[in-house]
Amino acid sequence: MLLRLIFWFAAFPNSDEAYYWLWGQHLDWSYYDHPPLQAWIQGIFSAIFGRSTFTLRLPNLLSSLAFFYTYFLIVRYLHKDLNVRVVTLLVLSTPLYFIFLALAWHDHLLITFSLISAYLLVRFLDSYLSDGCGETWRLYGSAIALSLAFLSKYNAVFVALGFFATLMTQARLRPLFRDRRLYIGIAIVLTCLIPILIWNVYNDFQSLRYYVDRSVNPVVSGIKIGPFLGFTLVSFFIVSPFCWIGFYRLLKTRLSVNSIYPIVAFWIFAISSILLTIISLMSAALYYWNITAYLLLFPLLPFVLKKPKPHVIYGLIISVIIVIHYTVLPLSALISKDADPDSRMLFGWKEVATIVQSESQTLNNPLLVTSDYRSASALAYQMNNRNVIAISDRLDQFDFWYRDPRPLQGKDAVILSDDWYPAELMVLSKFDRTSEPITVPVKRFGVWIKNYYVRKGYNFKP
Incomplete structure (x- = not known):
């Protein structure tokens, strides 16, 4: 937390942080590279509080509070013996989340609303399995949160696919496809497309072209070993090897959790990771595109990862290096005159x-x-x-x-x-x-x- 504070006030905005801040000074329905929510928030905050690093990253503080409160609710719901402090420490010590909860990019909003959406959906599905009806407000709340996740970043599609796979693969949930509430929820999610479609209609659908060209239209055909190794190896170390040991154990373990939660967690992780791995072989995929894949796994890790200390030490070391790199001196400058521009x-x-x-x-x-x-x-x-x-x-x-x-x-x-x-x-x-x-x-x-x-x-x- 101390490192987060140092980063917040001492690090000059990363180029993309400044880029998205500038979007907020040119408010529009949407933008070429990403959906508009981050820009709208930056525009509102800078209009109220002025321009400063405090203002720039203040939304990150608010999203982090919502993010970890949702983890508290998840842990309290899943199992009485789970320790919320351990789960919080596991997340904070994961370099991927240390970085992307701190940077004023779209990702902190994406993961916060994705987590909220998943928690509410799990609660709805569990109640549906127990009484055949479920709490409608949780379903609609999940849809609203997922819509906001889509308005933050298009990667929310992996969360939506994980939800769909859960409904498809669980026989007791398939009757939901005959329930009109599901389609009202889908309609709520699709409201996120309204500002994006308006912008694209007036701009020749350039956002769609950008993402198709970037992800599935490679410049050169054939298997891309370099991007594949870059995606997989960076993902391995930026999440931490100790977490991956835990993820592997989770796949082999039948957890004593009386909830649909592990199944939802598995499908979000599997679909996102498999699809992005395939994309990395075809074109290119960046490690942080998979940031939603791991969200629901952290509350399950204490079941299989009995000694979190190695992960915490690893995360602390990486976090110190990151903060020095961003605020004191780019450490790559000590190695080469050209590396890491x-x-x-x-x-x-x-x-x-x-x-x-x-x-x-x-x-x-x-x-x-x-x-x-x-x-x-x-x-x-x-x-x-x-x-x-x-x-x-x-x-x-x-x-x-x-x-x-x-x-x-x-x-x-x-x-x-x-x-x-x-x-x-x-x-x-x-x-x-x-x-x-x-x-x-x-x-x-x-x-x-x-x-x-x-x-x-x-x-x-x-």
């Missing part, structure tokens, strides 16, 4: 913003232009300026905000770039002429991290 972008923004501001004062209301969405988002956050523009060969949300660049024609600009995404690739050709770059080296404790380059550009040509 993403983490290097957490540092140096005060220095960069000072130079950008100084150069801007020599021009008349200039544009602020960068060579990638990451640097544009970080600069926008640092300067609290929603109008920074990214020009790159990658389609991103900036292309939708500046779909018609003609109003920008003829303006001068301050241009920011780095070695990861040089301005020479696309940006400089958009101007009649540009100045020589000012190099802004970023160092911590004498260790070189990266260089940024600041130029002036004259007469922007869309």
